[in-house]
Structures are given as structure tokens and as C-alpha cells.
Amino acid sequence: MxxxxxxxxxxxxxxxxxxxxxxxxxxxxxxxxxxxxxxxxxxxxxxxxxxxxxxxxxxxxxxxxxxxxxxxxxxxxxxxxxxxxxxxxxxxxxxxxxxxxxxxxxxxxxxxxxxxxxxxxxxxxxxxxxxxxxxxxxxxxxxxxxxxxxxxxxxxxxxxxxxxxxxxxxxxxxxxxxxxKPAGFTPDNSKYTMLPPxxxxxxxxxxxxxxxxxxxxYDSPLNLIEEVEGSRVLLVATGLMYHNLKELKLPYSIYRPGMAYPLSKRRFSEFAEKYERIIVIEELMPFMENEISLMGISCEGKKHFSFTGELNSEDMERGLAAAGLVTKRSTEDHMDAEVPSRPPMFCAGCPHRPVFDVLKKMKVKVMGDIGCYSMAVLPAFTAAHTMISMGATVGITKGMSKAMRLMGDDEPIVSVIGDGTFFHSGMTGFADLLHQRDPEDNMTFLILQNGTTAMTGGQPNGSSGKYDNSEGMDIDIRKLLETMGFDNVREVDQFDYKALKAAITEETKKKGISVIITTRPCALRFKIKEPHFHVDPKVCIACRTCVRTNCPPIRMKQYEGMDKLKSSIDKDMCVGCSVCSQVCPVNAIKKSEVKSS
Structure with a gap:
């Protein structure tokens, strides 16, 4: 067909x-x-x-x-x-x-x-x-x-x-x-109830x-053998490694097991009789190399190739040269031209930005988590100090706090978690916070409720319905936590910069467990666009306070008739979150009268 x-x-x-x-x-x-x-x-x-x-x-x-x-x-x-x-x-x-x-x-x-x-x-x-x-x-x-x-x-x-x-x-x-067509479900405990016996x-x-x-x-159509007459070497590569290897056009036989596990012992026994050397090329772990070795068949692999990162054709050629199979390199090492690094950054109008601007200035220890807000560990903010896995911040914060209490350390800890991560694996951590609560604990948890799983493209999460009725799920995080037994839960609009700063400052000074829920939705996912802001260069003192918020539309530029660089805002990128205007010490940033197109 x-x-x-x-x-x-x-x-x-x-x-x-x-x-x-x-x-x-x-x-x-x-x-x-x-x-x-x-x-x-x-x-x-x-x-x-x-x-x-x-x-x-x-x-x-x-x-x-x-x-x-x-x-x-x-x-x-x-x-x-x-x-x-x-x-x-x-x-x-x-x-x-x-x-x-x-x-x-x-x-x-x-x-x-x-x-x-x-x-x-x-x-x-x-x-x-x-x-x-x-x-x-x-x-x-x-x-x-x-x-x-x-x-x-x-x-x-x-x-x-x-x-x-x-x-x-x-x-x-x-x-x-x-x-x-599904056959339907027929109860059968021997198949579906996995308990002894x-x-x-x-x-x-x-x-x-x-x-x-x-x-x-052994003869699966997924497994491909490309034999070269006279070759005494067999190269084994699967997935993208096979395609990268083919680019080198080498005079050696190739075996591409589309099914990497299990391998056929019978097939490799035949290879061992026919070839003097079997060399396995694979990314990361020596998985197939180990499987072949467990068959009692001699092979080589990771001693020639890196155990980490991707393997492109150039990497393969270097490894094969080390194995003595390539004498003339068809590819040449070269130094790429230096390019200024451009780390990822929060989108224009991202509701996470003011949160980490406040935390950076407060210089508190922040336990981070997985999501868009993971970028807070990067140099623009350096405002989060741990990053392990989804939802891990809650348990990590508790464990560190308990260790600190044992040592008489009263320093506050802040934990940051997104709403999607909260529903993914944070709720169980919050339930555990109630176990062996200590009134001397000083833990402040920030739940960044933006209504979406933003970093992966804006998929829905448990509270997306708060901002879009069509999403279906509209779980009230505050009510949920209060039902669980948390008695100090507050909400704050993080685009009210002073209120946000005051809330975090107040809660970090309190003993016990505090929870702050920030309520602004993802600007990108929900296509939020308010009137843009602009800079009055005559008022601007070039202090760069606005620039340090790390918002993409803001940069320093040369204005006509002025020697000193002053702040500016790209109106086409600005979505009108207002944070820059609130942090400006001289009120040089103003809101426009109409929305930018």
C-alpha cells in the first residue's frame, strides 16, 4: 500500500x-x-x-x-x-x-x-x-x-x-x-490483580x-543488517546513531537493532564468528554493549565514545579514530565563533518576574522547583538556590527547616512552587507539612498560580478554569489548603509590587508555616495585553532599576540630544504589567492611553 x-x-x-x-x-x-x-x-x-x-x-x-x-x-x-x-x-x-x-x-x-x-x-x-x-x-x-x-x-x-x-x-x-475494536474487560484475578500468589x-x-x-x-524486520564484503568489523548503532554513522560512509558492516532490548543472542553469536571486532556506538549508557557482553561475546564501545551528551558524526569519527578504524578524518575540528550567551528569560508581562525581583532584593534562601520559574536560578535573578524535581521544594524546605531548628538557626526559608507543579506532586508535600509541625518553624511557601503549565506550551492544570471556563478544572487552592488544615493562607496580586513585597516581608518574619498564593495569570497563555508603558527620558536618571527586573521590552538606549544612556521600553513587546513603573524611583515610566497593537 x-x-x-x-x-x-x-x-x-x-x-x-x-x-x-x-x-x-x-x-x-x-x-x-x-x-x-x-x-x-x-x-x-x-x-x-x-x-x-x-x-x-x-x-x-x-x-x-x-x-x-x-x-x-x-x-x-x-x-x-x-x-x-x-x-x-x-x-x-x-x-x-x-x-x-x-x-x-x-x-x-x-x-x-x-x-x-x-x-x-x-x-x-x-x-x-x-x-x-x-x-x-x-x-x-x-x-x-x-x-x-x-x-x-x-x-x-x-x-x-x-x-x-x-x-x-x-x-x-x-x-x-x-x-x-476493544475486546472489553473480563475480570480475571490471575491477570489483573497483582498480589501473591x-x-x-x-x-x-x-x-x-x-x-x-x-x-x-533474530529476524525481526525492525532490525537491519548492512554487510560490507570483506569487512572484519561490525558497527552496532540504533536510533539516530545509525543515521549519524551512515553519514561517514565507512567500509564496515553495520547492524541497526530497531529493537534495542531484548537483543538476539543467536544473531550476535553469528556475528562473533564472522567479525573480529564488534563496536557498539550509543549515546549515554553502555546499554547494548553490556547486553552483548552478558551473552559472553566480546565487544567494545564506551572506551571510545563519551558517556554523556549527544553523539554526532564528528564525535563518532573521533571515537572510531581512537579505536584505530579511521585514519583520515573526513571532518575537521573547528572552533565556533564566539557568540554572546543568551540565557532564557521570563516573557514580557510574566507574573513570576516581580516575585523573584522581590526575593532577590530580600536576599533570602529560596528553595526552587520545576517550571518557568526555574529560570530564577539564572544570573539575571539568582533568586532560587535549589532545583531537583517536580514538587521537591516542599519536602526539601521542611527537611532543611528541621535541620536548622536542631542547630538553633532561626533564619527564614522561602519555597516557590507553581500551580501546575502543586497539583502534579506538591499536594502530598503540603500534607506532610502538617506532620510534626513546630511553632518555631519559619517556612514561607509561595504558590505561583498562573493557570497553566506554561513552560511546556500552556497546557491546562488543576486551576486553569479560574482564568478560562473552557478548561474544565477550577480547583480553589486556597480553600483546598485551608481544608487540609493550613490556617495562614493569603492571596496577593503580584503586579501590586508594594503589596507583594509587604506580604513576603511580613510572612517571612512570622514563625510557623505561611502560604502566599500569587494570582496573576500567564500573560502569554491567556493573551493578556494592557496599554503599554513608556519612559520619559527627561525624568529618567539612568539608575537601571527597571532594567534589573529583567523584562524583555526594557533596555538602555541613546536618546537624541542626550549624552547619557536612558531607559526605554519597546511598546510592541510591552503587555502593560506595570512592574517597571512601580520600581522606578523617580516616576519616569508612564502608562500610555491606548493599548498597543
Whole structure:
């Protein structure tokens, strides 16, 4: 069958594969590099798709669909799988009804992540088949295969895709959808209730499935062998590594296992008899290298290639030169021209900016968290001092506070968390704050309620309905916390700079637990545009107080007839938040009479 050809990103191709493979239930928590997958799935009719409150819930929604017999998918970034590990490690014991695929977006080089864990290892740990696409076409094809093999072998599958493949684009042949009607849910405790004694038997069933899948891998159409006559060296590369390797046009045989786990011992035993050297090229951990070594087959890999970051063609060539396989370099090392660094910054009108401007000036210890406000650790503010994982700030703040009390340290601690992160994994931390409360504690928690999961593109969260009725969820955080037992919860409009500063100052001086909820919505997500502000250069004293708020429209410029640089505001970028005018000590910044277009 010949289909239409389209240019798709890897993320869009995953969505297309799910659609063509008869997928029905899809759930995700937004995290780069996989956000676009669920947004693309939502474009197809006949599929239920949602951004769940966190990765664990997303996985459980997809599990429910699979239990009913519907082909299902959960997508998340690599660290998101950590949040979903509890149900995942038990679900993989079950006998799958409807085909199930977990898509993990790994991030070699940490382009948008706090670590670069290699989730192929989690796939093995969880007894799942692991597929590693390296192009958009492969991403689509592997999804279809993974759904089919999931049902054929009655086991969940993992598609492990990297940031580069998620975001790059390629030509994809799009075929017709193959509808797969769910068989429905038939209660069977031996399959779906994972408690002893059923789980004892399932351990053996998992081992049997992996062995059968390994047998399938011997001549699977997903695994490609490109033999070069006379070659005594076999290069093993999967995913994008295969495509990067092909650019070098080397006179060596190549094996590309589209399914990186399990590998076929029979196939590699044949390779070992035919080739003098087997060299594995893979990003991050020596995953396939270790698997081949466990077969008792000699191979090389990480001693020639980096264990961290991406591996492009130049990196591969350097490694192969170190291995003695390349004598003449086809690529040359060169120094890139120095470019001024441009760290990410808050958008114009971002409601987080005044919060961190106040905290920076107060010079308090701030426990940060994951979200747009993570940028507060960067030099423009340097106003947050820890950054670990979603929701971690709450427990970290409590633990540090308890240690400080033991040492007689009365210094206040401030914790910052977004509303999306609060619903994702912060609520449990807040519940734990009530355990062994100490009146001598001095913890102030700032919940930045902007009504969206902003850093990943503006997906909804539990309080989005506060600003947009169409979003559905409108949980009142203040009422929720008061119901939980917190008696000092206040709300503040952070664009009232003096009120914000006063609130934070007052609460950090109090003993006990204080919660401040900031209430301005995300300017970008909700398209907020008020009359812009402008600078009167005759009044401006060039103190740069406004510039230090780090707002994109503000810069220093030369005005005609003035020797000294003065502040200026780009009216086309300004959304009228007014913070600059409030911090100006001489009232040189004024509001315009009409909104800028």
C-alpha cells in the first residue's frame, strides 16, 4: 500500500503511528521533548487524549484503556517515567489485553532537563521490549509495530525516543488507520490483580515473554543488517546513531537493532564468528554493549565514545579514530565563533518576574522547583538556590527547616512552587507539612498560580478554569489548603509590587508555616495585553532599576540630544504589567492611553 507523504516531526510521527495502529486512549503529562505528541494526537478523531495531572495518573489512564482492550499509549519525558514507576513496575507483570506503549522522551545533552538518564535501562528493568527510532519514519513505523507486538506477546512496550528525533522533521509515508475494536474487560484475578500468589507466577511469565521476544528479534524486520564484503568489523548503532554513522560512509558492516532490548543472542553469536571486532556506538549508557557482553561475546564501545551528551558524526569519527578504524578524518575540528550567551528569560508581562525581583532584593534562601520559574536560578535573578524535581521544594524546605531548628538557626526559608507543579506532586508535600509541625518553624511557601503549565506550551492544570471556563478544572487552592488544615493562607496580586513585597516581608518574619498564593495569570497563555508603558527620558536618571527586573521590552538606549544612556521600553513587546513603573524611583515610566497593537 502506498500512502500520502508528509513532513512530520518525530513527535508528530509518534502520534501518526498511534493513530494508524488503531490507538484509542492516550494520556500524557507535558514535558519536553514529548509535549507535541499529545497535542498531535488530539488532532485525530476517534481517540480520547488528555494531559493528565501528572505522569503517574497519565500511565494509569492508559492502563485502564488497555485493561478494556483498547490500544493505549502514555507519553512523558524521561524523568517523568520516574513519577510513573510505581504502577509501571506492577503493570508490566500483567497480561496485556489491549496493546500498550509507553513513550519516553530521553534528553542526551540535557537540552531541557535536569539529568540525562537512559530509559532503555528502565525498559529492561520493567521487562518491556525497547524500541529506539532514529527518524520520523521509524518513529511512526515503530509505534505501529510496538502496538501489534504488545498484543502479540501480551506485554507492554517502550518506545525510547530522544530530543533530537522528537524535534527533527522528515518525510513520512502516512497510511490508513487500522481500527482495532476493544475486546472489553473480563475480570480475571490471575491477570489483573497483582498480589501473591498471582505475582509469583507472573514473574516467570515475564521471563518467558522476554525470551520469546528475543527469539523474535533474530529476524525481526525492525532490525537491519548492512554487510560490507570483506569487512572484519561490525558497527552496532540504533536510533539516530545509525543515521549519524551512515553519514561517514565507512567500509564496515553495520547492524541497526530497531529493537534495542531484548537483543538476539543467536544473531550476535553469528556475528562473533564472522567479525573480529564488534563496536557498539550509543549515546549515554553502555546499554547494548553490556547486553552483548552478558551473552559472553566480546565487544567494545564506551572506551571510545563519551558517556554523556549527544553523539554526532564528528564525535563518532573521533571515537572510531581512537579505536584505530579511521585514519583520515573526513571532518575537521573547528572552533565556533564566539557568540554572546543568551540565557532564557521570563516573557514580557510574566507574573513570576516581580516575585523573584522581590526575593532577590530580600536576599533570602529560596528553595526552587520545576517550571518557568526555574529560570530564577539564572544570573539575571539568582533568586532560587535549589532545583531537583517536580514538587521537591516542599519536602526539601521542611527537611532543611528541621535541620536548622536542631542547630538553633532561626533564619527564614522561602519555597516557590507553581500551580501546575502543586497539583502534579506538591499536594502530598503540603500534607506532610502538617506532620510534626513546630511553632518555631519559619517556612514561607509561595504558590505561583498562573493557570497553566506554561513552560511546556500552556497546557491546562488543576486551576486553569479560574482564568478560562473552557478548561474544565477550577480547583480553589486556597480553600483546598485551608481544608487540609493550613490556617495562614493569603492571596496577593503580584503586579501590586508594594503589596507583594509587604506580604513576603511580613510572612517571612512570622514563625510557623505561611502560604502566599500569587494570582496573576500567564500573560502569554491567556493573551493578556494592557496599554503599554513608556519612559520619559527627561525624568529618567539612568539608575537601571527597571532594567534589573529583567523584562524583555526594557533596555538602555541613546536618546537624541542626550549624552547619557536612558531607559526605554519597546511598546510592541510591552503587555502593560506595570512592574517597571512601580520600581522606578523617580516616576519616569508612564502608562500610555491606548493599548498597543
Amino acid at each position: 502506498i500512502g500520502d507523504k508528509k513532513i512530520l516531526s518525530g513527535n508528530q510521527a509518534i502520534a501518526r503511528g498511534f493513530y494508524e495502529g488503531g490507538g484509542l486512549i492516550a494520556a500524557s503529562y507535558p514535558g519536553s521533548p514529548t509535549v507535541e505528541m499529545m497535542e498531535s494526537v488530539k488532532e485525530y478523531e476517534g481517540i480520547y487524549a488528555e494531559f493528565s495531572v501528572n505522569e503517574k495518573v497519565a500511565l494509569e489512564v492508559a492502563i485502564g484503556g488497555s485493561f478494556y482492550g483498547a490500544r493505549s499509549m502514555a507519553t512523558m519525558k524521561h524523568v517523568g517515567v520516574n513519577v510513573a514507576m510505581d504502577p509501571l513496575m506492577t503493570f508490566t507483570e500483567t497480561e496485556v489485553n489491549g496493546g500498550f506503549v509507553l513513550v519516553s522522551g530521553d534528553d542526551p545533552g540535557m537540552a531541557s532537563s535536569q539529568n540525562e538518564q537512559d530509559n532503555r535501562i528502565i525498559g529492561k528493568f520493567a521487562n518491556m521490549g525497547v524500541f529506539c527510532p532514529g527518524s520520523s519514519q521509524e518513529a511512526k513505523d515503530y509505534m505501529v509495530h510496538a502496538l501489534e507486538l504488545s498484543e502479540g506477546f501480551r506485554m507492554p512496550m517502550l518506545v525510547d525516543i530522544t530530543s533530537r528525533v522528537c524535534h527533527s522533521r522528515g518525510v513520512v509515508e502516512c497510511l490508513e488507520r487500522k481500527d482495532k 498471582f505475582t509469583h507466577e507472573r514473574q516467570h511469565a515475564m521471563a518467558d515473554r522476554i525470551r520469546d521476544l528475543s527469539d523474535y528479534a
